Amino acid sequence: MKHIFQQGTDQNKPTFMLLHGTGGTENDLLPVAGMIDDSASVLGVRGNITENGMPRFFKRLAEGVFDEEDLMKQTEELYGFIDTASAEHSFDRKNVVAVGYSNGANIAANLLFHYEEPVKGAVLFHPMVPRRGIQLPDLTGLPVFIGAGKNDPICRPEETEELAKMLEAAGAEVTLHWEDGGHQLTREEVEQAAAWYQRSVL
Numbered sequence: 001m002k003h004i005f006q007q008g009t010d011q012n013k014p015t016f017m018l019l020h021g022t023g024g025t026e027n028d029l030l031p032v033a034g035m036i037d038d039s040a041s042v043l044g045v046r047g048n049i050t051e052n053g054m055p056r057f058f059k060r061l062a063e064g065v066f067d068e069e070d071l072m073k074q075t076e077e078l079y080g081f082i083d084t085a086s087a088e089h090s091f092d093r094k095n096v097v098a099v100g101y102s103n104g105a106n107i108a109a110n111l112l113f114h115y116e117e118p119v120k121g122a123v124l125f126h127p128m129v130p131r132r133g134i135q136l137p138d139l140t141g142l143p144v145f146i147g148a149g150k151n152d153p154i155c156r157p158e159e160t161e162e163l164a165k166m167l168e169a170a171g172a173e174v175t176l177h178w179e180d181g182g183h184q185l186t187r188e189e190v191e192q193a194a195a196w197y198q199r200s201v202l
């Protein structure tokens with residue numbers, strides 16, 4: 001997958017796998033990673049799909065309606081890519097924290113829905129429920145931060161709560177942070193994610 005890797009100054013810190021929103025690139029979340037921990041390594045990934053010229057991580061049939069077959073295919077590819085990238089760039093495969101926004105948060109959530117310990121932790125900014133009606137793997141103790149907007153028209157609050165409950169039922173340690181706003185990613189929620197990272201991941 002198209003990506004950038006930047007080696008952090010502290011080798012013991014996690015590698016942040018950055019997953020952009022629709023229309024983003026592998027560089028979008030670099031400032032966010034820097035705000036969470038500026039000494040960690042970063043692997044910025046670009047989604048394989050383009051929708052009217054906008055990069056995405058998987059196809060959708062309409063706004064908020066996912067192409068499940070493609071979602072599964074792309075999730076498998078991303079999972080395999082973490083292995084390949086860790087060998088190529090010599091980072092610890094077991095010390096990867098996913099940081100995703102919107103479409104990127106949705107594929108990160110789907111990784112959690114299908115693999116046991118696909119990552120060490122996950123920051124999901126404005127995620128949706130990627131799939132329903134499936135049995136989640138055992139996620140006991142896996143730290144997950146969810147940033148959500150009370151007025152987010154794309155990721156509605158009920159869906160955010162549903163996702164948090166599904167992850168918790170699988171054993172994940174979910175921290176849910178609410179903003180008053182909509183779908184945009186705010187400085188405040190990144191600061192909350194940074195505090196969560198200090199408490200729950202390091």
Ligand code: MLT
Nearest residue numbers: 022060063064102103106
């Ligand atoms: C998705 O397709 O993942 C969601 O609709 C969010 C987005 O628009 O990127």
